[in-house]
Amino acid sequence: MTSELALEFARKIRAREQAVGYWAVLDAPVATERIGRLGYDYVALDAQHGLLGYSGVLNGLMAIDAGHTAVGMVRVEDNNLTAIGKALDAGAVGVIVPLVNTAADAAAAVAAAKYPPMGGRSYGPMRSALRIGPVPAEANATTLVFAMIETPDGLANVKEICATPGLDGIYVGPSDLAIAVGGAFPGDPAIETEFNAALKTVAEAAASAGIAAGIHTPAGEVAALRLSQGYTFTTIASDLTHLEQIAKAHLAAATAAVTTKD
Amino acid sequence: MTSELALEFARKIRAREQAVGYWAVLDAPVATERIGRLGYDYVALDAQHGLLGYSGVLNGLMAIDAGHTAVGMVRVEDNNLTAIGKALDAGAVGVIVPLVNTAADAAAAVAAAKYPPMGGRSYGPMRSALRIGPVPAEANATTLVFAMIETPDGLANVKEICATPGLDGIYVGPSDLAIAVGGAFPGDPAIETEFNAALKTVAEAAASAGIAAGIHTPAGEVAALRLSQGYTFTTIASDLTHLEQIAKAHLAAATAAVTTKD
Amino acid sequence: MTSELALEFARKIRAREQAVGYWAVLDAPVATERIGRLGYDYVALDAQHGLLGYSGVLNGLMAIDAGHTAVGMVRVEDNNLTAIGKALDAGAVGVIVPLVNTAADAAAAVAAAKYPPMGGRSYGPMRSALRIGPVPAEANATTLVFAMIETPDGLANVKEICATPGLDGIYVGPSDLAIAVGGAFPGDPAIETEFNAALKTVAEAAASAGIAAGIHTPAGEVAALRLSQGYTFTTIASDLTHLEQIAKAHLAAATAAVTTKD
Amino acid sequence: MTSELALEFARKIRAREQAVGYWAVLDAPVATERIGRLGYDYVALDAQHGLLGYSGVLNGLMAIDAGHTAVGMVRVEDNNLTAIGKALDAGAVGVIVPLVNTAADAAAAVAAAKYPPMGGRSYGPMRSALRIGPVPAEANATTLVFAMIETPDGLANVKEICATPGLDGIYVGPSDLAIAVGGAFPGDPAIETEFNAALKTVAEAAASAGIAAGIHTPAGEVAALRLSQGYTFTTIASDLTHLEQIAKAHLAAATAAVTTKD
Amino acid sequence: MTSELALEFARKIRAREQAVGYWAVLDAPVATERIGRLGYDYVALDAQHGLLGYSGVLNGLMAIDAGHTAVGMVRVEDNNLTAIGKALDAGAVGVIVPLVNTAADAAAAVAAAKYPPMGGRSYGPMRSALRIGPVPAEANATTLVFAMIETPDGLANVKEICATPGLDGIYVGPSDLAIAVGGAFPGDPAIETEFNAALKTVAEAAASAGIAAGIHTPAGEVAALRLSQGYTFTTIASDLTHLEQIAKAHLAAATAAVTTKD
Amino acid sequence: MTSELALEFARKIRAREQAVGYWAVLDAPVATERIGRLGYDYVALDAQHGLLGYSGVLNGLMAIDAGHTAVGMVRVEDNNLTAIGKALDAGAVGVIVPLVNTAADAAAAVAAAKYPPMGGRSYGPMRSALRIGPVPAEANATTLVFAMIETPDGLANVKEICATPGLDGIYVGPSDLAIAVGGAFPGDPAIETEFNAALKTVAEAAASAGIAAGIHTPAGEVAALRLSQGYTFTTIASDLTHLEQIAKAHLAAATAAVTTKD
Ligand SMILES: [Mg+2]
Ligand SMILES: [Mg+2]
Ligand SMILES: [Mg+2]
Ligand SMILES: [Mg+2]
Ligand SMILES: [Mg+2]
Numbered sequence A, B, C, D, E, F: 001m002t003s004e005l006a007l008e009f010a011r012k013i014r015a016r017e018q019a020v021g022y023w024a025v026l027d028a029p030v031a032t033e034r035i036g037r038l039g040y041d042y043v044a045l046d047a048q049h050g051l052l053g054y055s056g057v058l059n060g061l062m063a064i065d066a067g068h069t070a071v072g073m074v075r076v077e078d079n080n081l082t083a084i085g086k087a088l089d090a091g092a093v094g095v096i097v098p099l100v101n102t103a104a105d106a107a108a109a110v111a112a113a114k115y116p117p118m119g120g121r122s123y124g125p126m127r128s129a130l131r132i133g134p135v136p137a138e139a140n141a142t143t144l145v146f147a148m149i150e151t152p153d154g155l156a157n158v159k160e161i162c163a164t165p166g167l168d169g170i171y172v173g174p175s176d177l178a179i180a181v182g183g184a185f186p187g188d189p190a191i192e193t194e195f196n197a198a199l200k201t202v203a204e205a206a207a208s209a210g211i212a213a214g215i216h217t218p219a220g221e222v223a224a225l226r227l228s229q230g231y232t233f234t235t236i237a238s239d240l241t242h243l244e245q246i247a248k249a250h251l252a253a254a255t256a257a258v259t260t261k262d
């Protein structure tokens, strides 16, 4: 990815300007490349729940860069040096770190993503070297770190998490957050009030701390709603579920006409 | 794939009962598996224009079979023993053979798909052995062969092609057929009349020969139209273009709300 | 995999009914598919010592499901949220967790495999969504967790481990257990008494706790023996060693006849 | 592969000394490596019916070479420059070319495998360069070419095929040959006499021409029989069917003991 | 790849302006991406002799496009619709077609690369759709076709080959050409005169026909020489041999200092 | 890999005899195989920063073994049982463990690499079984463990780290070490004195402890220098950067001659 796109995206997020991304769980680089060219600000590759091993992340980031329009982010599978370092070395502009429960978790995420003295990332840029120069500390400036708020502890500690030096934003995982506030399943209407209160709490914590608030959404309409509610960036997801939806809709349209010979 | 699904699908096609399939060009088996569970009669993997090498076809067929609902077909990359044999050995119920221009081409496709004495397929079942018994001639009965009509020659020779012994159906490639009848591009409105006449010619040739007429379509609505026009089966396509469409639509819905901070 | 197979397997294991599985270390989905159709209750994919990366596990589980006869389990590479979550998201019915030394280790394994409030698994079903409905707590009911007993500590703490809420069984790794009781190598006859005593201790601990006792075995005869000794389920292993054995035996049979021209 | 192994194997085959090989259809390099270390003279990778794409062939040949005991051969998927050239460039010592019906087919196979002036192979050694020096004509000397006899035409023309300059041997595909002599399926007892006569015809044709006669066999005992009947080399096959057999046998041994709780 | 780069490269080649490319045989997309950013006009992926299957070509072209500097070409493995169509669908700007012996061979290459009415390419753009619009005839304008001159026949027929309508250039395979003019091996000094005469013949034939003359070279110095001799474009090759050379040189530099302890 | 090579390499390292290796970050087994045949004592595959997932490490080790000249090592991605166990099971002779800060870290690395009673490695040899016999304790003797010194803490604790029982050597990561001693970037001339002092401290600590001192270097000349400064072994690196360098140099040589038509 060119430096320009990455720098501009980092600037935008840190200025809390609104951004919209797409969420990819498929190891299907050509599809990811096409989506990356549609005008989304970023495409996030899901290495936690998605169907992407290391080569899927690597090829996916290359596919996004081939589109030359969006930047690539990775939702890493774990909050440690290895998972975060490999995603960044592969060329991700930023990492979304799951299951951050405390400020210490958030600090660990930042430390894993930043070179010394800011953090403990080991130096060995691969695709990231295409973008950053030889000065690690300067590379830190273009690396974004987001902590996921999706557990009861994370929600309780959201202010402290937002205060973590070097953290660029928080990111709501709405399915887990719904369960965290007592829902029986994602989207459980029984806890709608609590869920919306939690969303507000998170957005306000980020705003107070002056960092970005991001959130996952299933559809463009929900993304628009979240942006109107004060969220800085939203990811629409995912390629797998969208593909299933559209294939189902076309089957319904087609089969209205199918008859069995008799 | 279980024998039952394959046998029933072969029976259905040969009885000219209507069927609807989905067209996959992505090497994304989990997506293919999901689509295969939606109720489509078959999923066709495109080894000609699709993004599928041999392992993509193999994994895709396994994914379809894991769904236990649809059967797997392959649009092979070439009309020869190797391409057709590998697709069938990998477990495809049938092959869609591109660029069939003459009855001799159609006969070659049949010969490649059938064991002696009907054809010249070499015996070495791999995944196909899970379905067929040890008698090659019986395996022939469950293997479907479709010849694509998509060139000026193919259109001119459609009757002779339909008369090919062992051929189970013909299959229209509408993009190439539009160009074949003089269009400047697929869907060119300037040749709508010629295109529709060609579609009619093909469907009638199949009907006269008592074999199935299939056609590729971009959407469920078009599929319904083709079925109403006498086509036996239609494939809706493709995962790649559908995914691009839906991702684009969600972006539009989301970005209505995006504002730039000022 | 269909819900029915998974539910029935979970019921069987929890009822301590006997089951036999096969152990796969090869990333060879078509072979795994075939083995899965032979009548084994389950096929276990070894992500710890086996030759399977993430894509191997994913394709292997799909292959087992394509056989529609056995369920797929995964021996995970690590006792943490990431390894266990990814195996389950990929469609495994259960996980075999290595190197469980204490009840705390066992509790961590359960927590990683279960959605809140029972555990801390993050919600993002991929292939597992094909089987479970949208209610995470219900998904917990069909997810099996087994703790491996294979170290001195694990053996010493086996009762406490068996008492772990949510644990469905324990699983003996006989190679490591032989070394744990003082053997110089797996199968060391010098510690046969200690080894058999350990096997008995483990089986009885499971029986007392009312959970299943599983064990790895190299051959069907040993599997039969272990079942007769009170083990609930046994896995026969592995495709790699079996293939080596049979290829060696056929070479011996063939080369009796080879002569050198003179 | 070292030159020594390749040179010695070529010498042996051309001297009509007996050799035994193993037939691999699985893309499972570690298994192939192990089998290659058991003492087989060669391992043949099946790119026609096997589950091996290009990368499977490449990795399989490397695996065989890592064993440093057997040489690697490839049964190519087609009788043309591309298929034969790619197998040899990947490091195969020889190619088994399917469906050779005539002396012209055999000559085409030789031409595809040999550099000018002997043939038309294009120069671009990749792994083969590790073995051969820079002189293409010398490389020709270590490249083995076998024509498969497996069709009625091939059987009828076997003498002319054997007389093809540069051909190192013929190779019987017994399944197809059984069908070619009128069998309803491979191993059909109804045509045992004709099949055995055909085997004799082929072996004698090779002996008369002074080239090697090879044959595929399902088991070591059959391999021993064929060697005693005058065949020079036999391949025992395949890893997939052997693995299925042994897994089935172990299940039978285990399940004798399985009881259902009641 | 952006249209602009492709269009400019096509213009440049057709204007016989000089260009320099790099030759990749490794399936190592990140390396290919880096090389593509060094300033080469194009990177050619070798699907004939190179270590690249279909996925290697696809990922390699994406990697080149991610660099946004060079365009991607493919030396296809065969002169037919399938090989040429798949390379172009995967996003190649042009194809280098091996072993062109006659004007008929060259015409077949052009026909395979161009949509009707110019040729017989089937319509199904995948990555190529990112670049071309929906009008196939317009896509033809940005697709380059080069015929390799590397055999005695090709050399004899070079004028007729150059006269093929739609052919954009010829391309010398110097290893095969050296053998074609009687050399015992590539670079054989014994045929230096004949080889240089052949190079001149080819370059003049292209110049007379007004099409580009390309040639493969092992090193930048040779590339410079060929450009000075009238060649339009040269590819420097290959990543595999270059890597071997540099690794060897560094070992020599290092081992001067290695001593054995005594 | 054969036992002989592994045993000899282990002996050499433990005797502090000098050795030179090559550093591979590309998942390009044929390139790795070639480099492994050049005379290097070992090839190290980088699973931390390199472009290698699990299958890349597995295939890379097989490629090195196919060369039969060098042994394969792995720089693992993490200091835990899983990462170290998988690398060794895949056939690595030794592991280079990153980011070792304390003697406890070093002890953990040893424990992960050694079978009981020396450590806690689980028994399940895969490719390593080709080399070692059935006695785990004997396998320990051929397994090398190196701790990376590359952080301020690691440097401060180098003596204690070197005293770790079972540790075979330490290994300097010069990029991170340069930053650790206050450099702004790898090779920062501003801290040359501190860097050289640190190199001396590390080499002396290893010498005092009687274990090997290894170091990464970018070029053969630097490797020679480090060996002359008392380092036991040095790795020259990497294939990716070397390939980029040589491709750049050849472009410069070629483009001197390129002219634009006018
Ligand atoms: Mg480091
Ligand atoms: Mg055959
Ligand atoms: Mg979550
Ligand atoms: Mg050539
Ligand atoms: Mg078409």
Ligand SMILES: [Mg+2]
Residues within 6 Å of the ligand: C098, C099, C150, C173, C176, F122, F123, F124
């Ligand atoms: Mg164990």
